Amino acid sequence: MTDVLVIGAGPAGVFAAHRAADLGARTTLVTREQFGGMAANDGPVPVRTLAHAARLMREARQLGRYGITTGDFRLDYPRLLDRVREVVHDIGTHAALRARVDGMGVARRRLTEGKARRDHDVVVATVPLDAAARPVIDGRTVGFCKLVVDRISHRILGCHVVGERAVEITQVAAVAMTAQLRVQDLARIHSPFPRTPPSWAGPPTSPPAAWAWARTRTDLGTSRPAEAVRSR
Ligand SMILES: Cc1cc2nc3c(=O)[nH]c(=O)nc-3n(C[C@H](O)[C@H](O)[C@H](O)COP(=O)(O)OP(=O)(O)OC[C@H]3O[C@@H](n4cnc5c(N)ncnc54)[C@H](O)[C@@H]3O)c2cc1C
Structure with a gap:
């Protein structure tokens, strides 16, 4: 039996379902397509991934000012789109912690x-x-x-x-x-x-x-x- 039925697992629906469950309601969350809604799949996540690529390009152009020499770099747009899909997938699945620990704070x-x-x-x-x-x-x-x-x-x-x-x-x-x-x-x-x-x-x-x-x-x-x- 369900006290609260939430339709749509975007940020609003998932938050509402968590809140209802926290308050003790038997809660069912129903969605079509992927969990996470627009935020995880079509909106900010792809946009922020593209923005991060732009930021990396901008920073890479400054490397010479700090005495760091690299070869030419160029944008491989299909590869960038692959990366966007990877990020959307990883955020969707909450991939498990990987074991490498080098270079971390x-x-x-x-x-x-x-x-x-x-x-x-x-x-x-x-x-x-x-x-x-x-x-x-x-x-x-x-x-x-x-x-x-x-x-x-x-x-x-x-x-x-x-x-x-x-x-x-x-x-x-x-x-x-x-x-x-x-x-x-x-x-x-x-x-x-x-x-x-x-x-x-x-x-x-x-x-x-x-x-x-x-x-x-x-x-x-x-x-x-x-x-x-x-x-x-
Ligand atoms: C390009 C872009 C960039 C953005 N950047 C940001 C940002 O930087 N920061 C930020 O906070 N917000 C950002 N947003 C806005 C953010 O994505 C939305 O505000 C947020 O996703 C809205 O959440 P929601 O749960 O209301 O709806 P949605 O994310 O649209 O989720 C609704 C869910 O309900 C499902 N659904 C709909 N009807 C039914 C039905 N009848 N039965 C079952 N399931 C159904 C849908 O499939 C979907 O999964 C951005 C949006 C875009 C497009």
């Missing part, structure tokens, strides 16, 4: 998971960077973001990132911790698409903050997952 704010466990009852949400749109579009998907949260107070105790832009990502969590935001407050901050961790607010991305929040609630038995079905 590491950043940590506040308590490690081990230290937090000494004094707190904690929940931990670890999400691969390639579950968010921005790292996939930028082609910098290797790594993860981990949030450590107090199960009772829902305060964020620590944030740890391995990957590109690790310092910037943890800075968001640092602001949230200083402001004593609860993890659900962080999860609700609606960042512009395409999103980066740690809030990644709004489905269809998989925000560590939302995961951590859901876990505190699920462990208490207060939330039911949304069912997702596709229609033709």
Whole structure:
């Protein structure tokens, strides 16, 4: 039996379904075509991928000013369109974390998971960077973001990132911790698409903050997952 039926799995529909399920409604999400709607398939993701290619071209032209010599480069447009399709596919499927760790940044704010466990009852949400749109579009998907949260107070105790832009990502969590935001407050901050961790607010991305929040609630038995079905 269903309390809430949501039609259309674009950002609005997925968000509505998550919210209804969070509030305890038996929720069914029905969509045609791909999950993610226009945002993931036809709109910002392809556009931002093309924009990223333009940014790379612009930056490549500056290499000589920094003493970096390369051969000629040129735009292979069919290859770029292949890349757009790859990104759309990867964002659609939330590809699994790959194991390579070379060349990545590491950043940590506040308590490690081990230290937090000494004094707190904690929940931990670890999400691969390639579950968010921005790292996939930028082609910098290797790594993860981990949030450590107090199960009772829902305060964020620590944030740890391995990957590109690790310092910037943890800075968001640092602001949230200083402001004593609860993890659900962080999860609700609606960042512009395409999103980066740690809030990644709004489905269809998989925000560590939302995961951590859901876990505190699920462990208490207060939330039911949304069912997702596709229609033709
Ligand atoms: C080129 C471009 C660039 C953009 N850039 C940005 C950006 O940078 N940042 C940003 O925030 N927004 C951007 N947008 C806008 C963003 O894509 C939309 O605002 C967003 O996708 C709207 O979400 P939605 O869930 O309302 O609808 P949609 O994304 O359109 O999703 C609706 C879903 O419902 C399904 N559906 C419809 N009717 C039915 C039915 N009868 N039965 C079953 N399923 C159905 C559709 O197949 C679709 O999957 C951009 C849009 C475009 C076109």
